[in-house]
Amino acid sequence: MIFSLALRSLGNRRSTALLTVAAIAVSVALLLGVQKMRTAARESFANTVSGVDLIVGARSGQLNLLLYSVFRVGDATANVSWESYQKIARHPDVAWTIPISLGDSHRGFRVLGTTNDYFRHYHYAGERALVFTEGKPFAALYDVVLGADVARALGYRLGSEVVVAHGLGNVSFALHKDKPFRVVGILAPTGTPVDRTVHVPLEAITAIHQDFQGASQPAIGARIGASAAREQVDLTPQSITAFMVGMRSKVMTFTMQRAINEYRSEPLLAIIPGVALTQLWNLVGIADTALMVIAGFVVLAGLLGMLTAILTSLNERRREMAILRSVGARPRHIFTLLVTEAGLLAASGVLAGVALCYGLLFAAAPLLERHYGLVLPLTGLSTQDAALLGAIVVAGLFMGSWPAWRAYRNTLSDGLTLRV
Amino acid sequence: MPHRIVSRLSLLALLAMLAPTLSVGEEFEQHDAHEHGRVTLDVALEGGTLVVEWSAPALQVVGFEHAPRTEAERAALASATAWINRGNGVVGVPPAARCRLRSIQHAPPTLAGHRDAAGKTDHDAEHADFRARVSYECAAPAALTWLEPWVLRQLRGVERVEINLVAPGLQRQSTGASAETRVPLR
Numbered sequence: 033m034i035f036s037l038a039l040r041s042l043g044n045r046r047s048t049a050l051l052t053v054a055a056i057a058v059s060v061a062l063l064l065g066v067q068k069m070r071t072a073a074r075e076s077f078a079n080t081v082s083g084v085d086l087i088v089g090a091r092s093g094q095l096n097l098l099l100y101s102v103f104r105v106g107d108a109t110a111n112v113s114w115e116s117y118q119k120i121a122r123h124p125d126v127a128w129t130i131p132i133s134l135g136d137s138h139r140g141f142r143v144l145g146t147t148n149d150y151f152r153h154y155h156y157a158g159e160r161a162l163v164f165t166e167g168k169p170f171a172a173l174y175d176v177v178l179g180a181d182v183a184r185a186l187g188y189r190l191g192s193e194v195v196v197a198h199g200l201g202n203v204s205f206a207l208h209k210d211k212p213f214r215v216v217g218i219l220a221p222t223g224t225p226v227d228r229t230v231h232v233p234l235e236a237i238t239a240i241h242q243d244f245q246g247a248s249q250p251a252i253g254a255r256i257g258a259s260a261a262r263e264q265v266d267l268t269p270q271s272i273t274a275f276m277v278g279m280r281s282k283v284m285t286f287t288m289q290r291a292i293n294e295y296r297s298e299p300l301l302a303i304i305p306g307v308a309l310t311q312l313w314n315l316v317g318i319a320d321t322a323l324m325v326i327a328g329f330v331v332l333a334g335l336l337g338m339l340t341a342i343l344t345s346l347n348e349r350r351r352e353m354a355i356l357r358s359v360g361a362r363p364r365h366i367f368t369l370l371v372t373e374a375g376l377l378a379a380s381g382v383l384a385g386v387a388l389c390y391g392l393l394f395a396a397a398p399l400l401e402r403h404y405g406l407v408l409p410l411t412g413l414s415t416q417d418a419a420l421l422g423a424i425v426v427a428g429l430f431m432g433s434w435p436a437w438r439a440y441r442n443t444l445s446d447g448l449t450l451r452v
Numbered sequence: 453m454p455h456r457i458v459s460r461l462s463l464l465a466l467l468a469m470l471a472p473t474l475s476v477g478e479e480f481e482q483h484d485a486h487e488h489g490r491v492t493l494d495v496a497l498e499g500g501t502l503v504v505e506w507s508a509p510a511l512q513v514v515g516f517e518h519a520p521r522t523e524a525e526r527a528a529l530a531s532a533t534a535w536i537n538r539g540n541g542v543v544g545v546p547p548a549a550r551c552r553l554r555s556i557q558h559a560p561p562t563l564a565g566h567r568d569a570a571g572k573t574d575h576d577a578e579h580a581d582f583r584a585r586v587s588y589e590c591a592a593p594a595a596l597t598w599l600e601p602w603v604l605r606q607l608r609g610v611e612r613v614e615i616n617l618v619a620p621g622l623q624r625q626s627t628g629a630s631a632e633t634r635v636p637l638r
Contacts, residue, residue, distance in 0.1 A: 085618070091482075158621070283503045285618045286494040296480060306623020307616050314627070 034365060038372040041352070045345060049377065052338045056381025059334035060424060061388040063327040067417060068393060070320055072408045074313065077103070079157040080224040081276075081305050084130075085285045088112065088120065088292055089274035091299035095315070098308040101132060101274040104142050104225045108134065111271035116298045120277070125284045128153050130276040133237045133269065136196050141182045143196050143230045145237035145272075151177070153278055156224050166190050167217030170233045173267070176213040177231040180221035188215050194230065196240055223401070235267035277302075331424055335431055338377050342370065342435040346442070353443050367433075367440040374432020378425045386413070386421070486581065488512070489611030493601055495543075497619040497637060500593045502551060504543050507583040510561055512607040517580050519563040532582070533560060535606060542586050544600035550591035558584035597638055604631040 042049045081102050089097040090110035099105040121129040130153055133145030148169040151162050167190050169177065176194050188194070194213040213232060221227055279285050285304065292302035353366055361369075390410065397408045413421070486509060494505040510517045513532050520526040535541075539556040561580035590596055604610055615626045615635055626635050 082621075281501075282498040282618050282620060283496045283501050285496055286503075286505055286616070294482075299480070299482065304616065304618060304623050306618075307625040309623075310625035 034368050034372055037356075038369055038376055041349075041369070042373060042376060048341050048345070052341045052377050053381045053384055055337045056331075056334040056378060056424075056428075057384035057388055059327075059331040060382050060385025060421070061392065063324075063331050063420070063424075064386060064389040064417060065392065066323050066327045067420070068389070068408070070323070071414075075409075076223065077309060077312070078306075081154075081156060082158055083153070083155040083278065084276045084305055085279040085282065086277040086289055086292070086302045087274060087305055087308075088117075088277060088300055088302045091293075091301040094301070094303045094308040095312055097274065097301055097303055098305060098312070100134070101276070102225070102305065104134070104229070108273045111273055112275065112300060113271050113298055114269055116295070116300060117272055117275055120292060121275070123288070125280055125288055126277055127280045128278045130154060131234055131272045132274045132276070133234055134273045136237065136240070138182075138194055138196050138230045139186060141179075141185075141228055141230050143232055143237075145232055145234040145269075147234055150231065154226070154276075156222050156226070160222075162222065162226065163220040164217050165220045167215070169217060170231075171216065173233055173236050173239060174213045175216040175233060175236075177217035177219060178215055179219055179227040179229045179231075181227040182230055183215075183218045188218075190215055190218070196230070196232070234269055234272070238267045238269045334381065335378065335424070335428055338374065338381070338428065339431045339434065342374060342377075342432065343438075346435055346439055349439075350442060353439055357443050363440045363443050366443045367436045370436035370439050371429055371432045374436070375425065375429045378428020378432075381428075382421050382424055487612070489609055491604065491607060491610050491613050493543075493603065493613070493615045495599060495615060495617045495635075495637075497593075497596065497617075500590045502545070502588040502590055502593075502596065503585065504588075504599075505583070505585040506542065506603050507581050508603075508607055508610075510563065510580040510582055512609055513582045515608060517563065529560075532606075536582065536584050539584075539586050541602045541606065542584075544602050545588075545590070546595050546597060548592060548595035551588040551596070552591075554587040554589045556584060556586050558582075598634040598636050600632060600634055601629055602631050604629075 087097060087101050089101060090108060090112060092109045096106060096109070100108050117129070117131060120126060128149055130150045131146055134142060136143040151164075151169045154162055156162075164177075165180070167177070178188055182188070192215045194215060196213060213236070219226065277288070279288060289302040289304065292300050356366060356369075357363075393408055393410060397410070400408055488509050488511050491508040491512060492506065494503075496503045496505075514525070514528045516525055516528075520529050536558050537556060539553050545551050561582055563580050601613065601615060604613065613627060613629050615629055617624045617626065617635070617637065619637060622638070629635060
C-alpha cells in the first residue's frame with residue numbers, strides 16, 4: 033500500500049526523481065568501478081608469474097627488479113654476468129632457471145632473449161603453462177616466438193619475417209635488417225605481459241649485436257652475415273638482464289636467496305616474486321585507499337543530493353500529506369511513506385549504478401587489455417561489493433528519515449485548512 | 453679478512469656449504485642493511501618440513517651490540533644464546549600438526565670490541581645480528597594452517613616485523629604481527 037503510494041508519488045515528480053537516481057547511479061558506478069579495477073589490477077599482477085621461486089638480477093631494489101623482469105616496466109640498472117648465472121644455475125639446489133635478456137624492441141613490442149626453458153617452466157595464474165596455438169619453440173638461431181597480442185596486432189603468421197630494432201623506441205634507426213627472424217611459434221593469450229613480448233633465442237640477441245660491439249661501426253673485417261654469425265662466432269652471451277630460478281625444494285628458497293644476496297663476486301639481488309609483490313601493494317595501497325575514500329565521498333554527495341531533493345519537495349507536498357491524513361493516514365504512515373521513497377530512490381540508484389558500471393567495464397575491457405595488459409574479468413558482485421551496495425541503500429534510508437521526521441511533525445500540526 | 457668471511461658464512465651450515473661454490477677470486481664486501489627494531493622471520497614450508505629462520509639486531513635480543521663489558525651483559529648474552537640453542541618458543545603452530553624440532557643452526561654474532569686470534573679489534577662489526585634457523589618435522593602437515601611468531605616475546609624494542617612466507621603455490625609477506633597474531637599458512 034505505502035510502497036505503491038511512494039511509487040506513484042515519485043512518478044508524479046518524475047524528472048526530479050530520475051535526476052536523483054542518476055546522481056546516485058553515477059556515484060555508485062564510480063565506487064564499484066574503483067573497487068573492481070583495484071581487485072582486477074591485483075589479480076592481474078598476482079597472476080602474471082607463478083611457480084618462480086626467485087628472480088635474480090643486478091643489485092638494485094626489489095620492486096625495480098620485479099617490475100622490469102616480469103612486467104616489462106622500467107629498465108635494468110645493470111646486467112648479470114654469464115659466469116654468475118652459470119654458477120647459480122648449476123647449483124645442486126636449483127631445479128631450473130630461465131635466463132632473460134631485454135633491451136631490444138620490435139615495432140613497439142619488447143624483445144626478450146631466452147631459452148626453451150622459458151616455455152617449459154614459466155607459469156601464470158596458478159598452474160597454467162604457456163601453450164602454443166601455432167608452431168613450436170625455438171629450433172634455430174633466428175627463430176622467434178610471438179605473444180598473442182603481438183601476432184594479432186602486427187598480423188604475423190608462422191613463417192613471417194621479423195626485423196628486430198636496437199633499443200626500445202617505436203621507430204628505431206638502428207634496425208638489425210641484415211639478420212631477419214622467422215616466426216616459428218605463436219603463444220595462446222595469457223592476459224600477462226607475455227602476450228606483448230617477442231621471444232627470441234638468447235644467442236640471437238648476441239648475434240644481432242655482434243655488429244654493434246664497440247661503437248656502432250662493424251668490426252674490422254667483413255660484416256658478420258646471418259649465416260656467418262651462426263657458424264663462426266661464439267654466441268654465448270657475456271651477460272643477461274636477469275634470470276628466474278625454480279628450486280628443488282621450497283625450503284631452500286631463503287637460503288639460496290641469502291647466498292645470492294651475499295654473493296661476493298658480483299652485486300646480485302635475489303627476490304621472491306610474491307614477497308616483492310606484497311611490498312608493491314603496500315606502496316600502491318595508499319593511493320588505492322585514497323581512491324576509495326574519494327569514491328565514497330562521491331556516493332555521499334549523491335545521497336545528499338537525494339536528501340536535498342526530498343527536503344525541498346516537502347513544502348510543495350504539504351497538501352498531499354494533508355489529503356493523505358484526511359483519508360485516514362496516520363502520521364507514522366506519512367513517515368514510512370517518505371522513508372520508503374528515499375529507500376526506493378537509493379535502491380534504484382544503486383541498481384542503475386551497477387548496470388552502468390558493468391556497461392562501462394564491458395566497453396572498456398578490450399581497450400584496457402590492449403593498452404595496459406590489464407585483464408578485467410566480468411565477475412559478479414563479490415560479497416564485499418554487495419555489502420557496500422547494501423550499506424548505501426541503508427544510508428539512503430537513514431537520510432530519508434530526516435525529511436520523514438519533518439513531514440511527520442508537519443502533519444501533526446497542519447490541518448486541512450492549510451494554505452500553501 | 454678471510455677469517456671473517458668464513459666466520460660469517462658459517463652462520464648457517466648450509467650457507468657454508470654454498471660458500472665454496474659461490475665465491476671466486478675477486479671479491480668485494482657489502483654490508484647488510486641493519487635496522488634497529490626490525491625483525492625478519494623467513495618461513496618455508498614443504499611437505500612435512502617447516503623451516504623458520506629469524507634474524508634480529510643484537511640490540512633487540514640482548515640489549516647491546518658491543519662485546520659484553522659487565523657481568524650483567526655477559527649473563528644476558530649467555531641466557532640469550534642458551535635460549536636460541538634450545539630452539540624453544542620460536543613459533544607456535546597448531547598442536548594437531550604434531551611438529552617436532554629437528555635441528556637448530558645458529559652462530560653468535562660478532563660483537564664489536566671482540567678480539568680475534570691475532571689480537572686485532574674488529575671495528576667493522578659495529579652492528580651485529582642474531583640469526584637462527586630452526587627446522588621442524590610435522591607428522592600431520594595438513595593441520596599446519598597457521599603460525600604464531602613467539603620469538604617476538606623474547607625480543608625487546610621491536611618496531612617492525614616482516615614475515616616472509618614460502619610454500620608450494622604461496623609466496624607472501626606479512627608485516628606488523630605480534631607474538632599472538634596468527635599468520636595463515638594457506
